[in-house]
Amino acid sequence: MRPESEPMLKRARMIADLQFGRGCGRALFGEDTTFMLSNTGRLRHLYLDGERTATVRARDGLLTLSASGAKLLYDFLPAPRQRVVVMNDVAPYVARGGTAFAKHVVGVDPDIRAGEEVLVVDEDGRLIATGRAVLSPEEMMELRRGAAVIVRSGQEEE
Structure with a gap:
């Protein structure tokens, strides 16, 4: 260097x-x-x-x-840190860069704040995307409408 x-x-x-x-x-x-x-x-x-x-x-x-x-x-952070877990059914859509909606969230790191960069994983814990959280963890788990994570980069986009 x-x-x-x-x-x-x-x-x-x-x-x-x-x-x-x-x-x-x-x-x-x-x-x-x-x-x-x-x-x-x-x-x-x-x-x-x-x-x-x-x-x-x-x-x-x-x-x-x-x-x-x-x-x-x-690879560095242990689960559930910085993670939002979405249903396996929508994982392929999110992995291609689609928005992760609140109704599909099944788990979330309670320390995430709206606006933070997060890792989106499927129910099996596989990384599928990264993006910006737009809701608090409580809102992600309780709301049935609206975006939870605006995906910036899906793992299958490349």
Whole structure:
């Protein structure tokens, strides 16, 4: 790693640790992580082996995950952390990038907050997508209408 990229790696890891929990920064961003900066010189995209792992959102400085970034986080975090569980019947639709609706949610990490990046898994615990939670855990489990997770990247989209 070039010495000038060390502060960027440290920043990316700090964001991931803050957003997803201690240790997630190292799980997502190894020493071979590369960066793309915005026009203003801020950290924007993070890559592992030439594949985008995450993007830093301009509006709040938090991370959005690609399918490969979601897989790294899924492998690191024990269930049910950061997970929304949907019915097996709708899993193929969600894996192709479809919205996960509240009526299909059968389980959720109680510590998730609306607006957070989450991992969507099927009832067997397999990672099928990543996206942004739009409801609280209580709402996901109680409501029968509306979107629960806006899927950003399904595992079968690639």
